[in-house]
Amino acid sequence: MLFIKENIANIESRIKTAAEKSGRNFKDISLVAVTKTISPEIIQEAVDAGITLLGENKVQEARGKIDKIKGDVEWHLIGHLQRNKVKIALELFSLIQSLDSFALAEEIQKRARQMQKNVDVLVQINIGLEKTKYGINPADAESFIESVASLENLNVKGLMAIAPFKENPEDVRPYFREMRSIFERIKQESIKNVEMKYLSMGMSNDFEVAIEEGSNMVRIGTAIFGARDYSK
Ligand SMILES: *Cc1c(COP(=O)(O)O)cnc(C)c1O
Secondary structure (H helix, E strand, C coil): CCCHHHHHHHHHHHHHHHHHHCCCCCHEEEEECCCCCCCCHHHHHHHCCCCCCCCCHHHHHCCCHHHCCCCCCCCEEEECCCCCHHHHHHCCEEEEEEECHHHHHHHHHHHHHHHCCCCEEEECCEEECCCHHHHCCHHHHHHHHHCCCCCCEEEEEEECCCCCCCCCCHHHHHHHHHHHHHHHHHHHCCCCCCEEEHHHHCCCCCCCHHHHCCCCCCEEEEHCCCCCCCCC
16 A cells, blocks of 8 residues: 555645745645656556656656556656657657756757757756766856757756755755755846746755755655665
8 A cells, every 4th residue: 555645745744844944835846756667557646646747767668658647747857868869758748857968958959949849948957066967067057058048949947956865864955055056146147048947956855955945846756656666
């Protein structure tokens, strides 16, 4: 027995508390349920319990699930996107949260133009400068976004980050704080084609701290669906 509905209610109440702590409304925080390794049947339970945003890391995995889910939902890509999968990704996802290189941005631009659509993206920042993670170096964030802004069919809608893992979520607070400051700085630049709307940060282990530091989009898997089983 999985307690998905209960888990979601519990997370929503924790989001509410964290939002209030930072003087904001629960409604201003988007909850993305992260569904990697989770079956369509279980994902459907989350959607039936009120989830409207779903996040997948891999294009192929998402492709096998999206048609099976009933309801008014949007899918976000939250994992590294290979250039040869861009075309399919643009068909499946309403937001690409993981724009992590200019070569990828150019490929998205090329495909988006062919498909005559505009594509919303978040720029992934490697806030902990970790070798194992994708993302733009924080020091290059602004110039990267200025370059991407010149690509007509791409709309930058904000930033995404995965903080380094720490046992104690308090230890990631400085990373979230730095993300917030990059976000605010770029917002003030008022770059054409760029809207700093979403600051996507916070996962099961650290979402409350992320919200307290200004996140308005959290991506949560384990705390909704339980520990992932990669053996299946
Ligand atoms: C897996 C994943 C999450 C969710 O992580 P949990 O710890 O299970 O909540 C969020 N964001 C990204 C990019 C992920 O890959």
